Amino acid sequence: MSETFQTKRGQLETYFDRTAAKAWEQLTSTEKVSKIRETVRAGRDRMRATLLAQLPDDLTGARILDAGCGVGQLSVEAARRGAEVIAVDIAPNLLEVARARTPDAVAHLIEYRAGDMLGADLGAFDHVVAMDSLIHYRADDIAHALATLGTRTRHSIVFTVAPRTVALTAMLAAGALFPRSDRSPDIRPVSEARLGRALGARGDMTDWALRSHGRIKSGFYFSEAMEVSR
Structure with a gap:
């Protein structure tokens, strides 16, 4: 993995585990948030549903990696379909929230781990889901991540990218102010x-x-669902 990838990974760990941990806990809850954050929450909900729609309805016996699981919302939905889920994230604080929110009925199907989503120690999987955990990286680094996961994935990897559009470029330029x-x-x-x-x-x-499953834009949330499959 490139030095750029490693540097970015360190920045993400600091941001999600320290700088913005409370903000993300609130965003992913049912608490009242600002209008802007409501649109982001709605966009993330739609994207989560879009990615899950690419997986079989019945996941009984399947092993799923939720790569960059955050507070575990996707992990819980996959477990409700019967999957055995390994949910990994670089932010231990968010994993504590995930454990606290996981319903007892599916808790035995989800193993939360802090660490590298590309780690070989996580084992092999039927499917991998990486929602908004690769959007901070260059195309070459994303390709390397997919290839690394692909060596241990039987069927598909569904993930998101930030699409290269005029609208998103303008939004990012405004945020840079x-x-x-x-x-x-x-x-x-x-x-x-x-x-x-x-x-x-x-x-x-x-x-x-490689194929696309469409883009979702909701206020300041803009992401594209992608898949690589055999």
Whole structure:
């Protein structure tokens, strides 16, 4: 993995585990939030449903990796379908929230772990879901992450990217006007074509096909659902 990836990963760990941990806990709850955050919450809910729709309705016996699980919302939904879920995140504080919110009925199906979502120690999976956990990286680093996960994934990896559009570019430029302390780590817009070329340049992803499942825009939330599958 590139030095840029490692540096960005460190920034994300600091942001989600310390700087914005409380803000994310509130955003992912049912508490009242600002109008802007309501749109982000709604967008994330729609994206979570979109990614889950790419998985079988019955996941009984399947092993799922929730890569960058945050407070565990997607993990819980996958477990409700019968999946055995390994939920990993770099922010231990968010994992504590996830454990506290997980319903008793599915708690035995979810194992929360703090650490690297690419770690070989996590084992092999039928499907991997990475919601908004790769949007901070360049196309080459995303391709490397997908290839790393692909060596241990039987069927599919569903994930999100920040789409390269005029609207998103303008939004990110406006966000850059705020003081650094008030901003989350940079989002890196990536086009499907650019990511496809990055994957095609690798010799270890030739049996995987890339496709988009559409974009979701809700206020300041803008993300595209993608999938690589055998």
